[in-house]
Amino acid sequence: xxxxxxxxxxxxxxxxxxxxxxxxxxxxxxxxxxxxxxxxxxxxxxxxxxxxxxxxxxxxxxxxxxxxxxxxxxxxxxxxxxxxxxxxxxxxxxxxxxxxxxxxxxxxxxxxxxxxxxxxxxxxxxxxxxxxxxxxxxxxxxxxxxxxxxxxxxxxxxxxxxxxxxxxxxxxxxxxxxxxxxxxxxxxxxxxxxxxxxxxxxxxxxxxxxxxxxxxxxxxxxxxxxxxxxxxxxxxx
Numbered sequence: 481x482x483x484x485x486x487x488x489x490x491x492x493x494x495x496x497x498x499x500x501x502x503x504x505x506x507x508x509x510x511x512x513x514x515x516x517x518x519x520x521x522x523x524x525x526x527x528x529x530x531x532x533x534x535x536x537x538x539x540x541x542x543x544x545x546x547x548x549x550x551x552x553x554x555x556x557x558x559x560x561x562x563x564x565x566x567x568x569x570x571x572x573x574x575x576x577x578x579x580x581x582x583x584x585x586x587x588x589x590x591x592x593x594x595x596x597x598x599x600x601x602x603x604x605x606x607x608x609x610x611x612x613x614x615x616x617x618x619x620x621x622x623x624x625x626x627x628x629x630x631x632x633x634x635x636x637x638x639x640x641x642x643x644x645x646x647x648x649x650x651x652x653x654x655x656x657x658x659x660x661x662x663x664x665x666x667x668x669x670x671x672x673x674x675x676x677x678x679x680x681x682x683x684x685x686x687x688x689x690x691x692x693x694x695x696x697x698x699x700x701x702x703x704x705x706x707x708x709x710x711x712x713x714x715x716x717x
Contacts, residue, residue: 486556489612489619490541490548492516496525497617498555503528505557510536512550545609552609559623561596567661567714569594570641571703572629574678575603575669583614584700585667590618592707593716598627603669629666633681636664643682645674646702650685654706657686659713665706667699 486507489498499506503525511517511533517526526533541548564570571594576582582605589597604626605611612619633643642660646667666682668674679685688697688705697705 486554487558487607487612487619488544488609489553489555490545490551490609491613491616492549492551493616494612494619495551495553496522497620498553498557499525499529501620502555502557504530505555506531506553507556508552508554509533510540510552512536512538512541516549516551545613547613548609549613557620559619559621561623561625564595564639564662567717568641568663569707569710569714570636570664571597571707572627572633572643572664572666573597573599573604574629574666574674575600575672576667576699577603577605578670579605579608579610580614581605581670581698581700583611583616583618585703586611586615586622586624587618588700588704588707590615590621592704592711594622594707596623596625598625598629598632600629601626629678630681633664633666633678637683642684644684644686645679645682646687646706647673647679647685648687648696650687652684652686653689654686654709655689657684659710661714663710663714665703665710667703667706670699 489495506529509531517533541550571589636643641662641664643664666674688702
């Protein structure tokens, strides 16, 4: 993302995963009461954290995000993009604006072995505390980067990736597609979908079948369905 100095994480599971993965990167630590970190698991984790938790009133956490669970961490740890292997999955998000959608996509991508998520530089929600809460630890494992998708898709194709965009304006189902071991999947804005200039750079346009015409899957659900089929074909490792 643009500013990689410090990101704020809220929520019990999200904060715990950050401390588990990168305790030395915790720079700020706040709780609504010390009982939040009095469990045996927290006691073990905190041995590696240099910053002691500070007690803050509930209003402090509400200003960050709803559903904060009375715990927040400021961390300067950012997962790094690794050199892709023979099998690689990449998710491109063209203008996702709802933090709950982005958080759910990150969590699913973590569990589906996605190597990285790329979001548009504009018209995209950033890694807010709410995104961290919904991702429930996924932000500690999946690198999130900004990119000009039209340019970046060209770069991916040069690296051997096949790139597919999702839309209801095609008859080609994901279940009729043989995915390449290096695949990038593009998902669009909650209302407008993937922009036409981005679609033009892709290798193909796919849809996810549904029983009813008119309504559509939530974008985070679409990501889960598509990644599940991708993993079924190319394997989970």
